[in-house]
Amino acid sequence: MSASKGPRWISGNQVELLENGEQYFPRVFEAIRQARREVVIETFILFEDKVGQALQDVLREAALRGVKVEVMIDGFGSAGLSPAFIEALTSTGGRVRVFDPGRRIFGQRLNYFRRMHRKIVVVDGATAFVGGINFSADHLLDFGPMAKQDYAVALRGPIVGEIHHFVLRAIALGDKGASWFRRRLKATSQELLGPEGTDEVLFVTRDNRRHTNDIERHYRAAIRSARERIVIANAYFFPGYRLIQEMRRAARRGVAVHLILQGEPDMPFVKVAASMLYHHLLHAGVCIHEYIDRPLHGKVALADDQWSTVGSSNLDPLSLSLNLEANVVVRSRAFNQALWDKLHDLMQNSCKQVRTSDLTEWSAWRLVRSFFIFHLLRWYPAWVGWLPRHVPRLEPLGKQDPRRGPTQTDVA
Known part of the structure; x- marks a missing residue:
């Protein structure tokens, strides 16, 4: 989706409601297992629990098959991931970026504001998931009394092209040395996915520049x-x-x-x-x-x-x-x-x-x-609006393929 244009209604889609982790996680993991080209994930929270480990496993398997794996996490919501967890993802060829990692002062996180709160998964540019569910075990009923009630959707059809273009653009704006993303971004603007259903869908985002409300x-x-x-x-x-x-x-x-x-x-x-x-x-x-x-x-x-x-x-x-x-x-x-x-x-x-x-x-x-x-x-x-509008930073974590861009990037 072009940053200069507003969202538009796109017809011919299939939208399926998913309730809680019991429905969401199996669908996402199965889509990743079937991936042949690319998996792109944006999430506010990725915890190192049984859900995070399961995600790590399917992403490692995908990367070993030659699938391009791109994960963006938030520096506040996912601050507790261990180097070993990140290394397990990146050692097989996956790439992990942290949005605005921030620094701890006296052990306290201060990067509270202007977080990357999106939860998006796009697989092979053909299937997308959007919603409120993070990759954490507290979205499963067996977590106990504090298990969260939540929803997401699985999407197929032309709207997935919009979502795919959006997540790639978020990376391409920052990783200016990644020529693959620039080529892929140009290609996605020309991709036309066929109809999969009859639902009309808008993909609507909020940022701190052009789409503030x-x-x-x-x-x-x-x-x-x-x-x-x-x-x-x-x-x-x-x-x-x-x-x-x-x-x-x-x-x-x-x-x-x-x-x-x-x-x-x-x-x-x-x-x-x-x-x-x-x-x-x-x-x-x-x-x-x-x-x-x-x-x-x-x-x-x-x-x-x-x-x-x-x-x-x-x-x-x-x-x-x-x-x-x-x-x-x-x-x-x-x-x-x-x-x-x-x-x-x-x-x-x-x-x-x-x-x-x-x-x-x-x-x-x-x-x-x-x-x-x-x-x-x-x-x-x-x-x-008076709070500082810092330039959000995407910082790669773990071992990265030097052919895939610089070691630190800025997103406009």
Whole structure:
């Protein structure tokens, strides 16, 4: 996807919803086992646990078959990988790059902001996976009470060409000495994948230069045009003023607006932050459901009977104003119905609905707090823009093939 152009609807795709690691990991690993040319992965978190080891195994096997293996991890989310783990990937010919590795000061990581939060896999330029699931064992139910509830999609069809071009461009912009990437990037712009289905798909990203609010704009447009129902399941919920206002307006005009938020959060402050908005939303008619089985990590939504989105973007200041994110937006009745079935089941069987009678805090404090929250929501996109917009750095790890580019690169 050209950086100078906005996303475009592409028809002829097949989009399949994947729930949790039990569905996601086997599909990704099998696709990698079948790879013949290339595997490109971007992930916020890669842990050195049984899932990370399984990924390492299939990538090593692919590289030994002659498949080009390219992995990009985030320097904050995947900071704990051992040299031995990286060496096992790179010794067979794979390449691992870390996004903005940062330096520890007195043992503390300080690279909190503007993270590479995307979760994308592209295999042979023909199959793609996009969503919120990291390569870590806490996305599997056998992890225990803190196992995460999450979603991703498997895609085939012409949209995969857009996604493939995007991930290669992210590397090519940085690895200026890698002539293979420049040639491959030019080739992907000319590839035309045939239709695989009937779904229309947009690939929407967020960065800190040209596409600073694209994902949020698509959310707002869907909410604004909804006539019957809106369901948003989002792990970290503290959106900006305009998104809150669109939800309130939709509920007041008779749209059934449902929010599925964390009731058993992985981080306590997540629920505290979201609950500060409950009064504003409930009194406008928005229904709030707290998911209580385990931590919710999903970032999905649907509107009416066609529009849906799945991706990496939360609805909080980090995702909406700082991080690098990627979502797919789907126009498909069948996919919308599949997502509705999953979310409806969550609301019916795994959630506690929050009612106005549950809000018992002192009314005067609520009034004061609401005043400050109102202004925080209204102005935080401008405030976070003042944070340093450093040039994100991609740094290769482990032994690298000297024919594949320089030892350190910068991404614009």
